[in-house]
Amino acid sequence: MMGKIGGFKEYKREDESNIIVKTRVHNYKEFTIPLKEQELKKQGSRCMDCGIPFCHSACPLGNLIPDFNDMVYKGEWKKALEILHATNNFPEFTGRLCPAPCEKACVLGIIDQPVSIENIEKNIVERGFTEGWILPQPPKLRTDKSVAVIGSGPAGLSAAQQLNRAGHTVTVFEREDAIGGLLRYGIPNFKLEKEIIDRRIAILEAEGIIFITNVDVGTNYDIKELVAFDAIVLCGGASVRRSLPVKGINNKGVVQAMDFLTQQTKQLFDSPIKGEIINAKNKHVIVIGGGDTGSDCVGTSNRQGATSVTNFEIMPKPPVKRSETTPWPFWPLQLKTSSSHEEGCDRNWLINTKEFISNDKGELTALKTVEVEWKIIPGKRPELIEKPNSEKIWPCNLALLALGFTGPETNLSEQLGLELDARSNYKANNYQTNVPHIFTAGDMHRGQSLIVWAISEGREAARAVDIFLMGQSNLPTKGNGDLLIA
Template structure:
């Protein structure tokens, strides 16, 4: 694929970022796109490897060498058709996916991998610009109805696939706008929400009904779901982790997702009562993942006095660890654009106490350095290092600790079984719960994961629902493509 000697002649080139001083003044996306020739050159680096491991790295099984080749040839519309044949929403993954495909790229063994994610983003943006992405309305309807609960990537993928099979699909969202975590949980500077809106407009035109401010099991009786022939639960994993730490109740200890959601709502002119702000405060973000990074970027935009990040795990190596060889997802230090905007990062540190004043307001954090004791066959033990106690001034501590699993409300009211991790029990490959006409997909079934996994699960679950309803399905399986998705 691409140019036979392209990977030898052309170096990887990524999008640039606008200067830090400029971009922290707003909440818009701040990437500087490559031009068409530069993107074509990046596509030509794809090296026609005998076995393209990027396929196995991608949960969607995207046909990556194929669309790389089309971009190299200037066949952008064909590239869009190939890309959409396996991925309903490449505009989401092209911005937000950590790109496991790139970590599995064969070229990555000896050189920088193909810039697959950026090529994907440019393909879909070109497709929207040229008007190639149009509503695809099914020619016939099956007479079957499906309720999809949750409008994140899993729910949207499920809905689009089932609608294309001819079923009548209604999507329920408890928030006031479609998108799930993408809508308010992901900062606007990582993905502007017009990106969601234009795709939802396509889905509406295809015949999907969306209902917002509908919290199934709370302000919508679960008994009403019986009117549907099948139900797919895609509500996500939204139970947030906390810490069993003294002073956790202090005024100023805030869950990261609350902090991020409030700011994104304010960006769109929505009223937020008692918004938590980092302005002129010493901010400590506890948790080193993507959500922690988003808190760093948002705190800097709000004008924090200082921003510090704590991580209880060791600092990852700069290059791929020997414990995670190619093509596995690498243990490797990740420095995000938000980190580059200003943060002091600390590893192997544990918070021992949130210190508050007489009014209950957070004033400081007490910490201790730790190490992990590894004994083969046993769980790792966290050991505190004597004499490393420290007090950090802090008026806002953001808990970016991830999620423990989905909320139990629907499972309890629908009589669904859950697994040991509280996820809704639905066997992979079938996605069917213990109630035959109720299915589950995405984070609600597998636990907190990636957007690309959510889309994959949504597509796969839709096929199983179609089989349940019709006895067979023409919807595609992973990586097989879908001619309807052009």
Template sequence: MGKIGGFKEYERIDENTIEVQERVLNYNEFTLPLAKNAIKEQGSRCMDCGIPFCHSACPLGNLIPDFNDMVHEEEWQSALEILQSTNNFPEFTGRLCPAPCEKSCVLGLIEAPVAIENIEKNIIERGFAEGWIKPQPPKKRTGKTVAVIGSGPAGLATAQQLNRAGHLVTVFERDDKIGGLLRYGIPNFKLEKAIIDRRVAILEAEGIVFKTNINVGVNFPVQELYAFDAIVLCGGASERRSLPTKGIESKGVVQAMDFLTQQTKVLYGETIPNQITATEKNVIVIGGGDTGSDCIGTSNRQGAKSVTNFEILPKPPVERSETTPWPFWPLQLKTSSSHEEGCERNWLINTKEFITDEKGNLTALKTVEVSWKISPGQRPQLIEKEGSEKIWPCELVLLALGFTGPEKTLSDQLGLEIDERNNYKATQYKTNKPNIFTAGDMRRGQSLIVWAISEGREAAREVDLFLMGYTDLPTKGKGDLPSL
């Protein structure tokens, strides 16, 4: 422990943010960094527990007490080395991760947990500012070639790890720029795209080849992949969930990702014919997760007349639920920065019909209040409350309902098996084809960025073992990088 009793001396302090009235006028990140001394104090709050539950809860196995201690000691370069030994992209997780580590922090049992995510963000940003983060090309090449399909966090982590092992890696991306959902699925006010570009430049300098506008199986024959010694599918879960509701095809009922992607592309100068916008409209966002929150923040920035959020589940408790005790991920009400910017939130409400005018344009939707009947051994049953129907005027509905699994283009053409959850079936990241692997949301289903990076790292280890018969790539929670 860097400072004995530091958790009793210092309170948790989070980043400040630009006032709502100002930040909704643009799409820039709006957090205000803490002073270096304040970050040191936050690192000093770490109790260096005998059993670091934070470390166990992190899908990457980040060595959290270790880098917290280095921050306390103001050994920032050592903190960076420790952080990067397990996490390829702390600049992404430090901004976007829901921080399961903090929810399992032992200090959180009695007071606010250690501000692990913010410490992580400050370490990596200090590293970039000081010029400590440099390309690490391998000292020798194996001559083995690997194709990585998809450039989201799983694909990028896979690519970097395999490149460091000395393999020749090519990443194929169907969009016009690298990043996957990091690029087009997450608004700029949460992740400015220069952050992605900064990292991609390093990966290119390390020797990774990126090819964009290539949709494997559509405008690029899958047969050409067999020229590579190994193939890793990291395309993500992109089949969007819809609703079996009357009027779902109405003009004005839009998938959240279409809405978010268009706005990001417009920010970077692309012209979108008939762009979907929330300007001067009554907007209803269906879905209470992070994507729904992103739609709320974007709608407010576009100048929506009103923004309302529907969630079919009950309102979570403000404090941790007894059903999810520490150190598990808690069932607990989450209020995002986008919610704070203006939104009416509603729980236990189900959409019954989308109402249109004679031209098919959305004008309103009909809802009903619901409850859930829980019976042991049975699936929860949705019960509608009689006489609770209500009409909500709206001109734009955004469906933020998550994803049902990966697209089947690649699995069909490559002859891959699908598991019971509609994902690409894999054992130790290996599909039923000997040189084809899969990782990230495509393998495990829709999940967190931190899980995607973890999947990419673990898949890379399996690919390296397949190609070479041995591997020096680290596994979860182990920080030793290969010496080449």
């Protein structure tokens, strides 16, 4: 029998606590304080082993959640790790950074706090690394096939690991100076310490995957050279940033969020930086965009010593509790307050920026905004209405544009003759593009998304490539796990 009967009645959900704000904002380190083993077992025991585990179906990877919860409850950490790794190549990333759709769908969430699935996941994999259980698993046999993976984010890395496990010789090309994609130079160090990525890359290298950095395929590496590979998997992400085409956008001090975040992480690791240094110290910072990237800019600005940090969002403030329009088990429309917001930030909703105001040297001094509302017209897209006489001037020396991404770059699609879909993502049928030996996965294929989806797509694409190369595949499908591999 699985689980502890009535565990959820006996124990309340406990989450990790954080190092206090005034200490943690003085460095870029992760700041969570792990729960003790005994407490983690209790948290595992809260799982009811539901007949229909909604957590499992909500997870893009099909993680076998009730199974590993039970193993944690029983103290069988090594078995828990095997179950977790069966469906997820990199639980150390999702265990820290996933918005956890599984928890939003957990049946316990109907009447109580859901099981703390994400934290259990993180602790299983960290235990695995501490105990030395996570070791390279090179393939027993090599095929004579070679695969190029372009892009080393979570999609490229999971595709590479799966294809390598199937015995193919895999080369990963990355244009940055280090492996990891947005895990490396998008997500700040205080959310994911970069040693966590290095630790996993060392395993992948030992398994036989070849990593080549500082190579921008199609720019400083001739696309024709890819002819040496039997198959290609494009995992280049969706990095075309959205801008805000209003007066003053080119003023000094109006900066894309990604340039700001990338520079900060590069500085921590003495990696060469392109362009002028951007720093929030002693500045009034306004972050435009209320999503995850915006939140990361808030946390980074506070660590750099901003005088004030303000956040604008054009959408209405979501309800504090799950909205009735998104009942369980759907992904909830609900106010999200991140640890970065808690560190200090004036959050404003229903605000639109009209102008970036500068001094006569072209340096940003203020932002002009208006208040807006959304008019709902049945059957049509909501219309943005500006409120009359609501203009406001906000002092500002650094404006960070965190407005999302419009889609992937098209350099590769143009040179390789690949079709795009209606949303300008790389078009594919079961991850295969219109050129049969070229596949695509992750944000490049689905548009700006999540780490968990990138890992999932990388795994699925790897299976599609394996079938293309070999006519069949032993690589797992979603939720079935690597346990299928001999």
